[in-house]
Each structure stands twice: as structure tokens, then as C-alpha cells.
Amino acid sequence: MTMELNHSVTEFILLGLAQDALKEKMLLVVFLFLYLATLLANSFIVLTIRYSRMLGGPMYFFLSHLSFADACLATTIGPRLIVDALSKKKVISFNACVTQLFTGHFFGCLEILVLILMSFDRYVAICKPLRYTTIMNHRVCGTMMNVAWVGSFIHSLVQMILVLQLPFCGPNVIDHYFCELQPLLKLACTDTYAINLLTVFNSGAICMVSFIILMISYMFILHSLRNKSAEGRKKALSTCTSHIIVVILFFVPCIFTYTRPPITFPVDKTVAVFYTIGTPLLNPLIYTLRNADVKSAMRKQWCNQL
Secondary structure, three states: OOOOOOOOEEHHHHHHHOOOHHHHHHHHHHHHHHHHHHHHHHHHHHHHHHHOOOOOHHHHHHHHHHHHHHHHHHHHHHHHHHHOOOOOOEEEEEEHHHHHHHHHHHHHHHHHHHHHHHHHHHHHHHHHHHHHHHHOOHHHHHHHHHHHHHHHHHHHHHHHHHOOOOOOOOOEEOOOOOHHHHHHOOOOOOOOOHHHHHHHHHHHHHHHHHHHHHHHHHHHHHHHHHHHOOOHHHHHHHHHHHHHHHHHHHHHHHHHOOOOOOOOOOHHHHHHHHHHHHHHHHHHHHHHHHOOOHHHHHHHHHHHHH
């Protein structure tokens, strides 16, 4: 059974980020550098946490999954964006488009859920320090991570099923640099109002509710710092600040994209750059540059290897 049963369109044309040839070549250099840097930085974090005895705590367990999700999300978008910058006609098959949609939402949702788990870990560590090792043991962390993977799969599967049920009979030009849901819905040969409501409920609600949960959790954490020593407040505040920066950079563009009526704006492509390309690179930089333990473990791990 193939994916082309409900429509006559077998391929789409992506307009990309820029229609000017010179700008596209400049973007090629920029995004090639960003993608390689993202892949390298996140791979270093995953491997360092995997093989370092210093980073065995729950926070680093979740951080390794976050870095893995970032690397996969960047790989879902980056290589095709780079190849398309070299092509005059940016063609993507229907099957490849649906696959990109599925994997993009899968790893994007996984990143959201991991960020929630990381905020919960920080909440327990700061607000319930005496019970931390009991609450955040290996079995609990593993179970929560498995739930995140399953939840991400279900979310992405729903998105894919919604698209597969739509008839596409032309036109087939997607005004984006990857197969994003809103521009794709505009091409369907049917009324997509109900589908868009389901999309807002699925993706939009996940983004908005997760953002609210994260902000509330960090408010509790920051409120609890008044009972800590000056050194404890400084360390906890540094960690929380890093997390809040990541949350804002990732969620604000996502909320802008997925919690509105089926309307596309010229700025959508620029906004999407933040959560598809920017955040996957900023995450490892923020977490490593502001975390002395990770930097120390990296130095010991990789200097010894050399």
C-alpha cells in the first residue's frame, strides 16, 4: 500500500527560503555551516554523556536525549535544504514530504517532552532535594523517557494520518523550505477547516500547554530559591536561566505557527528557522557553556582520547 492512493499529485515543488540565486548560494554556505555545527555539537554531548562517569545523573540522561532529538530534527530539515539550495527546481515526492512531516513533528514533539522532563528534574532537585534520588531513580527516568518517545510517535502519526486522508489534485507548489503542515493544507482539494482545528488541537495545544507547564514549573523553582544559600541560589538560577532561554527560543515560534487559523504569512519561513535550525544548535551551546560539569567531562573525555 503506497501513500498516493487518495490523490493525483505525486510530487511537490518547494519554493525555499529565497527565490534569488545569489541569496540561495549565501544561504547554502550559512546553513551548511549551521547544520554541521549542530550535528557535531550534539554528537559530542551524546557521546560525552554516554561514556563519562561524571555525567550519570538524571539531568544528563535527559540532556543526551535532547541532544539526540536536536541532531535528528536538524537532519530532517538541513540536508534537503542544503541540496535544494543547489537545485533550480526543488522537487520532493509525496512520500518524502509525508516522511519529512512525520519525522519533523516526531523529533520536535520529543524535544518538547524532554524539556518538560528536564524542568521536572530541576524542580525535584531544587524543591525536594532530600527525596531527589528516590524520586528520580533510573527506573523512573527510563519510564518517563519511554512515555515521551511513545507520545511523540502518537502525535506524529496523527499528523501523518490527517495529511494522508486529504486529496491533492493540484497545484503542488509549497511556499516553504520544507514540508510544513499549514502550507500543505492550503494545497488540498477540499475544505480543511475541520482538519485545521484538529491540527491546532494536536500541535497547537501541545506547544501552548507545554509552554505554560514549563513556565509554571520554573516559577515554582525560582520562588523556592529564597530558602537557599547565596551559592545555592546562584547555581540554581544559572541552570534555570539556561533552561528558560531554550524554552522561549523554541516555544514562541512554535506557538506562533501552530495556534492560529489556517493562514500563512511571509514571515512564517523565517520564524520556522528558529525552531528547525536555530534551537538545535543553541541547545548544546547553552547547556555546555553554562554547565561546568559538562565542560569538565568533555575536556577529560576527549583530551584523553587525543
